[in-house]
Amino acid sequence: MSILDQTALNLSASLENGEVRAVDVMQATLDRIAAVNADINAIVSLRDGDALLAEARAADAAPRKGWLHGIPIAIKDLSNAKDLPTSMGSPLYDGVIAEKDDLIVARLRAAGALIIGKTNTPEFGLGSHTFNPVHGATRNPYDPGRSVGGSSGGAAAALAARMLTVADGSDMMGSLRNPAGWNNVYGMRPTWGTVPGEPAGDVYLHQLSTLGPMARCPADLAALLDTMTGVDTGQPHSKSPDPTLPSISAPLGVQRIGYLGDWGGAFPYESGVSQLTNDALEQMAGLGHKVSDIAAPFDADRMWESWITLRSFAVSGANHALYADPEQRKLLKPEAVWEIERGLSLSAMDVNHASMARSDWLRTVNALFEQVDVLVLPSAQCWPFEVDTVYPTEIAGVAMDTYHRWMQVVIPASLIGLPVVNIPAGFGENGLPGGLQLIGRHGSDAALLQLAQQWHQATDWPRARPMAV
Secondary structure, eight states: OOOGOOHHHHHHHHHHHSSOOOOHHHHHHHHHHHHHHHHHHOSSSOOHHHHHHHHHHHHHHOOOOOOOTEEEEEEETOOOTTTTBBTTOOOOTTBBBBBBOOHHHHHHHHHHHHEEEEOOOOOGGGGSSSSOOTTOOOETEEEEEEEEOOOSHHHHHHTTTOOOSEEEEEESSSSTHHHHHEEEEEEEEEESSSOOOOOSSSSSSSOOEEEEEESSSHHHHHHHHHHHOOOOOTTTTTTOOOOSSGGGOOOOOOOOOOOTTTTTTSOOOOOOOOHHHHHHHHHHTTTTEEEEEEOOOOOOHHHHHHHHHHHHHHHHHHHHHHSHHHHTTTTHHHHHHHHHHHHHHOOOOHHHHHHHHHHHHHHHHHTTTOSEEEEEEESSSSOOOTTTSSSSEEETEEEEESSGGGGGHHHHHHHTOOOEEEEEEEEEESSSEEEEEOOOOOOOOHHHHHHHHHHHHHGGGTTSSOOOO
């Protein structure tokens, strides 16, 4: 097994006991990036190789900081890493150098991670397809003609292509789940508030997006989550739950798994998605869990209207100053302009009605979790599409009325901040990977990771199929 085929925790142990040096890991990382990144375009703003090797040598000579000591990581290009550009995929920020680390990056660095560059993302993270005018498109390691999803698409592709062993990401509308599913890796949206964001701007109103981990196995996912987790006093909703890694292999017991299907016909699925999901659920049942079908528990249209209202409210709140400048507005992607204009048109009562709808959905799902332990949905409603496609305009003959309607399947968890782990679920007849969302009640992050670990031990999909690169 090569250095970069190892799990991050195994690599950490090898570094700790001296079986491998950080400089060897860094050299292997740089060699792998040189070999495949031109075809994938997952790593952007890569730092100078000599400087990185010098940092790795210094790590070899220094006391260990934490479990990530000497392990290379690239940061999603929506977060600031000191002395690296943070383009956010926008020409408005192309070449802007970060003066300091964001909170999450500082936590990774404090645990010993060596920051090598950034991972690609859509402009401002909008749209689950990773392309932008600054760095171009990221391509799927299983078929370079296909999308990697997004917005943590660069992170997922870098993991799949063995350029990284673990990666950070963020998730407002499936951005840790869809790319994980489409790249045959694991991604986790934690319970909202578990991983604090950057303590800047408003820290009270917007409870949709969260940071989270990605990896090729659940144990690495748990380890990185534990590093990211913790209260930040500048953020009133931040939490400090117990670590998840110590219990990752604990006996789980029979889980009551409820499959929400196509939500009573509200979610069209491309051919083969339902079959992949059903096959995976049969495997779950074979592991001793009780699987049942769940009828649509809430009005999908009301949930969707709540989502697009609150999302536009948040996006416009963060970006309205760019829109207000006519010259800067010209450089915004159409989807960003659409979100900002919708947000600016909202009244306070529009936002209130949207929040009442999500409150009703929370009450509904809490009652549902009296009957089941885990809810399941596919990670995406379609397979990875052509990389030159901006977004799907129809699925199974059903027209998509917005740039993100094709990802409606992720909304039930995102709207109310539920924890979700994407597990790789295998491959379709087209040879493309897909995943499942394991959705739990608030605070059930550790139990979801235990179920994912059991699944991984039974399947290990990330090793099961060779990539195209």
